[in-house]
Amino acid sequence: MQKFPLYLGASAIALTLAGPAFAAESADELQKRVDNLEATIDALRSEIADIRKQPEFKPSPNFTTSSGDYAFKFRGQIAADAAFFNVDKGTNDYNDGTQLRRARLGIDGTIQKDWLYRLEIDVGSASRDDSASGEIDVKDAYLQYKGLEEHTTITIGQHKTPNTLEQAISSSDTLFTEIPLFVEAFTNRTTAGGDYKAGVSAKYSDVNWTATLGVFGENYSINGGGNSGGTATTVYKDEGWGPAARLTWAPVNGVTETLHLGVSGYWRDTGGRTTGLRFRTGPEVSVDSTRLVDTGNIAANDYSFAGAELAGQYGPIYLQSEYGRTDVDRVTGSDVSFDGGYVGASWVITGENREYKDGAFARIKPKNAFSLAKGGWGAWEVAGRYSTLDLNDGNIAGGKETNYSLGLNWYPNNYLRFLVDYVHFDAKKSGIQNEGDAVITRVGVIW
CATH class of the missing domain: 1.10.287 (Helix Hairpins)
Known part of the structure; x- marks a missing residue:
C-alpha cells in the first residue's frame, strides 16, 4: 500500500x-x-x-490476478472411515475398526492463462496401492495446456486415465464410500490398467459431449522402483503402456434433467511381465483389505478393457449404471475374459440435484447450508446399489461376488459430507462362500 x-x-x-x-x-x-x-x-x-486484492477463501486461499493470467490455490480432502462387520458364512475375520481413507494435499495453478498445473499427494495410509504406512502416494502431477481453442485441453504427466464414469467422478463426489466391484478390479493402478498413470492425453469437451484420448505408461510410484509402488510382487522388464479413451454424450443436459451415455476402454501391453497382472477386489469396504475374489497373477502379453455407461437425473432422482469387460491375451493357455457391472440410484430428500459437467456428475450442494441459527439443514440423500463381478473363466477360478448396498448421505454445506453405508456381500471362490454384512461411516472434508 x-x-x-x-x-x-x-x-x-x-x-x-x-x-x-x-x-x-x-x-x-x-x-x-x-x-x-x-x-x-x-x-x-x-x-x-x-x-x-485479497485472496479469496472458499474455504482455502485462492489467489488470482485481476487479469486472470495467474492463479494459485490449495486443494485437498480428508476422508475418515469406521467399519463394523457381521459374518454369515466363511471363516474370514474382518477388521472392525477405523481408517484414514484419504488425506490429500495439493495445489492448482495457472500460468499466463493458457497453462495449468496440479500436484496432489495422499499421505493417508489407506491409499489402495500403499505397501507401507509411511508412503506418500502421488495422485495428480501434471501440466495442462488449453490455448489451442476454447474446448480442447492437452495434459502431460500423471493423471486419471479416461476409463469408466465412476473413475471420472471425483472421489469426494461418489455416491457411496467405495467404488463398485468391477471398477476397482479393472482399473486398479498397480494390478490393472486404469486410475492414475503417467501419460499424455487430449480432451475435447462441449456442453453435450466429451472425447478423450491418451497414451499412458505406469503410475509414478512404480516407475523405476521395482516393487516399491504397491502390493504387486512383479518383476518388470519394461514399463507397461497403452492407449485409453472415453466418449460421452448427453442428449439431455438441462439444469435439473440430464441423460448421460458413454463408452470407454483401454488396451495395454504388459511390458514383458511374466506375473503381476491381477484382478481382485474386496467387499466394497476399504477398512478391511481382504480380497474376496482374486484371479491371482496372470502371465499375459497384453489385455484390454471396454465399458458402457448409462446415467441420468430427473430433479432429485439420480441413476448411475455401468458394465465392463476385460480380455486377457495370456502367454500360455487360452485367452480369458472377465466382466462385471452395477446399477445405483439415489433420491435427494431435500430436492437438490447434481451438477453435470465434462461427462461427470458432482456431489450434492445444499440449497440451505446447515445452521442452527438460520434454520438450514443441508441436503439429505438416500441411495441404493447392486454390484457384481465375475472373475471365473477357463482354468482361472477368481470367484464371483455380488453386493447390495444402501446409503444415507448428509451434506451440511458445499465442503462437508457424512456418509453411512450398509453393504451385504456374497462371494464364492473355488467352492468357498464368504457372506456377510458391513456398516461403514465416513466423515469427509473437501477444499
Whole structure:
C-alpha cells in the first residue's frame, strides 16, 4: 500500500510540469500526451488493484490476478472411515475398526492463462496401492495446456486415465464410500490398467459431449522402483503402456434433467511381465483389505478393457449404471475374459440435484447450508446399489461376488459430507462362500 501515495504524487507532478509544455504544442501532440498519460494512469490503477486484492477463501486461499493470467490455490480432502462387520458364512475375520481413507494435499495453478498445473499427494495410509504406512502416494502431477481453442485441453504427466464414469467422478463426489466391484478390479493402478498413470492425453469437451484420448505408461510410484509402488510382487522388464479413451454424450443436459451415455476402454501391453497382472477386489469396504475374489497373477502379453455407461437425473432422482469387460491375451493357455457391472440410484430428500459437467456428475450442494441459527439443514440423500463381478473363466477360478448396498448421505454445506453405508456381500471362490454384512461411516472434508 506504500506505492499508492507515490503513484498519486508522481501523477500530480507530471500534470503540473506538463502544463507549460502543453501551450507550445499542437492539438495533435497535446492529445497524444493526454492519451499516453491516461494509459499510464490505467496501468497504475490496475497495479494498485492487484496490490489491494485479497485472496479469496472458499474455504482455502485462492489467489488470482485481476487479469486472470495467474492463479494459485490449495486443494485437498480428508476422508475418515469406521467399519463394523457381521459374518454369515466363511471363516474370514474382518477388521472392525477405523481408517484414514484419504488425506490429500495439493495445489492448482495457472500460468499466463493458457497453462495449468496440479500436484496432489495422499499421505493417508489407506491409499489402495500403499505397501507401507509411511508412503506418500502421488495422485495428480501434471501440466495442462488449453490455448489451442476454447474446448480442447492437452495434459502431460500423471493423471486419471479416461476409463469408466465412476473413475471420472471425483472421489469426494461418489455416491457411496467405495467404488463398485468391477471398477476397482479393472482399473486398479498397480494390478490393472486404469486410475492414475503417467501419460499424455487430449480432451475435447462441449456442453453435450466429451472425447478423450491418451497414451499412458505406469503410475509414478512404480516407475523405476521395482516393487516399491504397491502390493504387486512383479518383476518388470519394461514399463507397461497403452492407449485409453472415453466418449460421452448427453442428449439431455438441462439444469435439473440430464441423460448421460458413454463408452470407454483401454488396451495395454504388459511390458514383458511374466506375473503381476491381477484382478481382485474386496467387499466394497476399504477398512478391511481382504480380497474376496482374486484371479491371482496372470502371465499375459497384453489385455484390454471396454465399458458402457448409462446415467441420468430427473430433479432429485439420480441413476448411475455401468458394465465392463476385460480380455486377457495370456502367454500360455487360452485367452480369458472377465466382466462385471452395477446399477445405483439415489433420491435427494431435500430436492437438490447434481451438477453435470465434462461427462461427470458432482456431489450434492445444499440449497440451505446447515445452521442452527438460520434454520438450514443441508441436503439429505438416500441411495441404493447392486454390484457384481465375475472373475471365473477357463482354468482361472477368481470367484464371483455380488453386493447390495444402501446409503444415507448428509451434506451440511458445499465442503462437508457424512456418509453411512450398509453393504451385504456374497462371494464364492473355488467352492468357498464368504457372506456377510458391513456398516461403514465416513466423515469427509473437501477444499
